[in-house]
Amino acid sequence: MSEQQPSSERRPTGISGLDRILEGGFLVSGVYIVQGPPGAGKTILANQTCFYHAATGGQAVYVTLLAESHSRMFAHLRRMAFFNESAIPDRVYYLGGYSALEAGGLEALVTLIRGAIQKHRATLLVVDGLISAQESSPTEREFKKFLHEIQTVAELTGCTVLLLTNAERASGFFPEHTMVDGVLHLTDELSELRPLRHIRVLKLRGSAPIRGLHSLRITDQGLEVWPRFETRLPQDVVDEAKVASGPKLPFGVRELDEMLRGGVRPASITMLLGSSGSGKTLLGMQFLSEGVRREERVLYFGFYERPESILAKCQRVGIGGLKEGVKRGLAQIIWHRPVEGVIDELGESLIVTLRRDRPQRVFLDGMEGFERAADFPERMSHVYSAIAQEVEQLGLTAIYSTETRELFAQTIEVPIHGLSAATQNIILLRHVEHRAVMRRVLAILKVRDDDYDAAMREIRITNSGIRLLDTFAGESGVVSGGGNSRAARREQPEA
Amino acid sequence: MWYPAAATPVPLAVSSLRRNVVPSKQSILIVDDEFGLAEMLREMLRDLGFEVTLAINGRLALEILDEGKVDLVLTDMMMPVMDGAELARAMRSDHKHRGTPIIMMTSLPTAVPQPTGLFDAVLRKPFTPDLLLKTMLSCLPSGNAGTPQRTPS
Numbered sequence: 001m002s003e004q005q006p007s008s009e010r011r012p013t014g015i016s017g018l019d020r021i022l023e024g025g026f027l028v029s030g031v032y033i034v035q036g037p038p039g040a041g042k043t044i045l046a047n048q049t050c051f052y053h054a055a056t057g058g059q060a061v062y063v064t065l066l067a068e069s070h071s072r073m074f075a076h077l078r079r080m081a082f083f084n085e086s087a088i089p090d091r092v093y094y095l096g097g098y099s100a101l102e103a104g105g106l107e108a109l110v111t112l113i114r115g116a117i118q119k120h121r122a123t124l125l126v127v128d129g130l131i132s133a134q135e136s137s138p139t140e141r142e143f144k145k146f147l148h149e150i151q152t153v154a155e156l157t158g159c160t161v162l163l164l165t166n167a168e169r170a171s172g173f174f175p176e177h178t179m180v181d182g183v184l185h186l187t188d189e190l191s192e193l194r195p196l197r198h199i200r201v202l203k204l205r206g207s208a209p210i211r212g213l214h215s216l217r218i219t220d221q222g223l224e225v226w227p228r229f230e231t232r233l234p235q236d237v238v239d240e241a242k243v244a245s246g247p248k249l250p251f252g253v254r255e256l257d258e259m260l261r262g263g264v265r266p267a268s269i270t271m272l273l274g275s276s277g278s279g280k281t282l283l284g285m286q287f288l289s290e291g292v293r294r295e296e297r298v299l300y301f302g303f304y305e306r307p308e309s310i311l312a313k314c315q316r317v318g319i320g321g322l323k324e325g326v327k328r329g330l331a332q333i334i335w336h337r338p339v340e341g342v343i344d345e346l347g348e349s350l351i352v353t354l355r356r357d358r359p360q361r362v363f364l365d366g367m368e369g370f371e372r373a374a375d376f377p378e379r380m381s382h383v384y385s386a387i388a389q390e391v392e393q394l395g396l397t398a399i400y401s402t403e404t405r406e407l408f409a410q411t412i413e414v415p416i417h418g419l420s421a422a423t424q425n426i427i428l429l430r431h432v433e434h435r436a437v438m439r440r441v442l443a444i445l446k447v448r449d450d451d452y453d454a455a456m457r458e459i460r461i462t463n464s465g466i467r468l469l470d471t472f473a474g475e476s477g478v479v480s481g482g483g484n485s486r487a488a489r490r491e492q493p494e495a
Numbered sequence: 496m497w498y499p500a501a502a503t504p505v506p507l508a509v510s511s512l513r514r515n516v517v518p519s520k521q522s523i524l525i526v527d528d529e530f531g532l533a534e535m536l537r538e539m540l541r542d543l544g545f546e547v548t549l550a551i552n553g554r555l556a557l558e559i560l561d562e563g564k565v566d567l568v569l570t571d572m573m574m575p576v577m578d579g580a581e582l583a584r585a586m587r588s589d590h591k592h593r594g595t596p597i598i599m600m601t602s603l604p605t606a607v608p609q610p611t612g613l614f615d616a617v618l619r620k621p622f623t624p625d626l627l628l629k630t631m632l633s634c635l636p637s638g639n640a641g642t643p644q645r646t647p648s
Contacts, residue, residue, distance in 0.1 A: 066530055070573075071602035071620045088603055094573050098530035099551040110577045215553075 011124060011160050014052025014082075015045070015227030018199070021214055023207040027121075027181055029148075029154045030205075031161045033130070033174075040446075041197065042164045043073065044080065045186070046126040048222040049162070051082045053124045054091035061096040061122040063113060064128035070094050082222045093120050100454050106137055106146040111236030114153050124157050130165035143284060147179050182206040186216065196375050201227055204291055214341040215375065226344030229351075230382035247362065249397050251283070252290030255468035258445070259444055259453035260425075264399075266360075269391060269422055269446070272401040274429030279440055279459055279466070280401035281305065281430065282365040285314050285322065288467050291361040292325035298357035300333045300352055303369025307333040318465040332357060338368065343373040347383060349388055362391065364400035388422030424448035429459065434471070442468060517608040521547040521635065522563075525583060526570040527600070536569070539624060553577025560592050567635055568597045569618075583613040596634035606614055 012025035019025050024034055026049075034042050050060035064070065077083040089095070095116055098107040105231075117125055127133070127150075137143035154161045162179070177183050183202040188195065197216040215226040229346040250263035257263050264270050281302075288298040302310070311323050311333075325331030334353060336346055347370070354362065371380055391398045426445040431438055442459040444452045458471035497546045507636040522596040527533035529605040537547040548565070556568065568586070572579040593602040598615070602620040609625050618627065 064529075067531060069529055074602050085603055089573050089578070095575050096527070096529035096551075097575075098602070099533070100575070102530060116575050277627055 006089070006435060011053060011094065012056075013045070013049040015048060015054075015223050015225050017214065018045075018223070018226050020223065020227050021199070022204065023203060024184075026160045027206055028158050028160060030181040031151050031154050031179075032163065032182040032184065033176060033180050034162055034164050034184045035166065037166055037188060040166075040186035040188040041216060041223055042166070042186055042271055043068075043128060044218060044223050045184075046128065046162050046164055048072075048076055048080070048082045050092050050124060050126060051087060052086055054087045055084070058091075058123040059121050060092045060124040060126070061095065061116045061120050062092065062126045062128065063116065065101060065109075065127065065132035066098040068106030070096070079220060079414045080222045081220055091121075096131075097127070101132060101136055106133060106142060109133060110146060110153075111230055113150065116155050117153060117159050122157070124160050124162070125154075126162045126164065128164045130163045131177075142281050143176070144179065147176055153181070159463075177203060187213075189342075198375075208288060213375075215344045215366070217342060217345075224345075226342055226348055228379075230346040230379065230386040232431070234299045249287075250290060251287050252284075252293065253286060253466045253468065255457060256374070256442070256466075258423075259455070259457070259468075260447065261453075264397060264425055265450065267392065267395045268424040269388060270395055270425040270427060271420065272427050272429060273404055273445075274401070275404050275431060278429040279442075279461055280403075280429055281310065281365055281443075282314070282317060282319065283427075283466060284399050284401055286319050287327075288331065288361055288363050289314065289319045289321050292321045292330050295330065296360040297357060298325065298331045298361040298363070299353060299357065300331070300363050300365065301336075302334075302338055302363075302365030304366050307335050310427075316463065317461050318463055320346070320435045332359065341382060343370055343375065343379070346370060346373050347387065350387065354390060354394055354396060358396070359396060362396050362398040363400055366397060367400050367402045368382045371403065387420065392422065403488060439471065441472070506590075515521030520544060520546045521566040522548070522557060524548050524550060524554060524559055524565045526550045526568060526574065526579070528552060528574040530569060538626075541645045543628065551575075553579065553585070558580055560586070560595070565592075565595060567631060568595060568599060569631075570599055571601060572601045572603075580613060587613065598630055598634055598635075 007029045010022070010025035011028060012019045013022070024140075034045060036042050042294045045198035047062070050062055055061050064073070064144040066461040074083075078085075084318055093116070094232055096111055097112055100112045103117070104111070109452050113125065113127070132145060134143050137146060149164075153159065164178065174183075180203075185200045185202050187198045187200070189198075190196070197218065198213040199216045200213050201211065209378050212231075214229055217224045217226075246266045248260070248263035248265055251260075274280045285300070288300060290298055291298040300307070301309070303312075311326075314320070314322055322331050322333075326333060329456065332348065332353070336349065350364075353359075359431075366447055367384070368384060374383070425447045428443045428445050429439055433439075440459045443456045444454060455470075460467045460469055497535055521536045523535050525536050525547060527536070527549075528551045533549050533551075536548055540547045540586075548559055550559055553570070556570070557577070559565065560568075568582075570579040570582055577585075583597050583599070587593060596615040597614045598618055599614040600618045600622075602619055618630055618632050622630075634641065
């Protein structure tokens, strides 16, 4: 583009995540390259943008250069919700440009494009198959001249131009990239048999785009883009100190609430750490159930067990009120299948719900679910930090469960980094072998800035709720899986 | 654009139609901006015994029409410079071309004006060679010595 600052007015794509990455959309008079392998979603992105542009009062022209026939493209697009046949040809106009290119080279193509923009008063132009123009230009210089002419037309008419290409250059250097306002790169790869689509902004003039890879999905609605979740900035900051000075939130389990000196502090984050089957989910549900009993709004957000089966299980063990809570709009249960999700979509779903509904109690069941949906494991600590930050800023009280891999080991690994740093309280749940009987044990490992009872208790799940028992009074080594009475230890020979 | 329908594979359809074509040639003008599709259509119609000319937009089509005899125009809708509807309007307002039949080819039938005097027929893409020939024959003036005649097979 020319050196002078173009108008900062933007043309949104209508793909909300992409508009966020682009800080509002494409620039008026901007020229952009959208590149990626076949099937990565370039054509869908461009068509979706055209129809959104048309629906919001713009005029779009779509020029194909031997990419695929219009019939074939329409047959594919017809399945997409955004495709609106009634906008064609008045607001979205399709042209074939290859014949002109064949007959008269790049010059004829520029003439065609210029004519089409003028005739249809186009405010958005797509050239699909830039590689054809590149291949038919005798020299690199000719091709640059072509791009320059396109820029001039865009500049004069205010038209935004998207150039689609699957160009893969052996040199890795794309001189055309230096000439345009932005380059979007779409990828479609497999990771352990799971398809992963991403979009990445390689360059964007006049903006500070959200850099890095962003998740992308193609559905019947068209393209969906999730900006990397951890880049989302917290909003609506509440005065945490003020919230934290409010009354504590009890679990509704008398013994546990006594151990916690009344419950957990408001606006705190508590980790329920334990092995599989140790009672984490039920204890979390108990926390929510107590909230409903107190007419508070509560949220369950989980990945593994289906909501119906969790509610049925709660009912069986006397953790009541949740079903009614759902009916009354106090309790909300959100369940995602971790394997098929995109981590950014899961995160977005959580954050949107937290911001909208401001539940007083939140239970995130099985944080590993986020990890399963992660495209790159190294992102996890950032993702968890972002969740923690959001919960803190909104002044919500959250409990999350996370699994320890070891059932009986002496050491206990706290698996989640980034979130554990923001965790004020840790409650450990695990199985122990005690006098030839398997028991579930609960211990409070940490409560920030507060007094607590550090004793270990047996946790019993009865059909009238959760009870804590003093089974291990006077013994040590229970949490680490040993469990010796003092008398037994005295009998052991010195090492 | 050309999709052979699964039920009528192109080679079979063409070979069965070829026998039905009479030597006296009629001239067809194909107006389409999509590369490859117009060429394929041209080969197909040449095989059937027609004389075929190509134009990649309406304006070039008008120039060809002015140069000589065209018996029927097969046009796409959306094209650069001059589209199918503009071409049809220009032909209808010119006494030299007013009577020349025009068939519009489209893959978006709901998005395109139906023939209200502008077009003699609309062919929805994809179409079979049989349907194309049938539509063309129904639009060409009957009794014309050059009209391809169906002969019993």
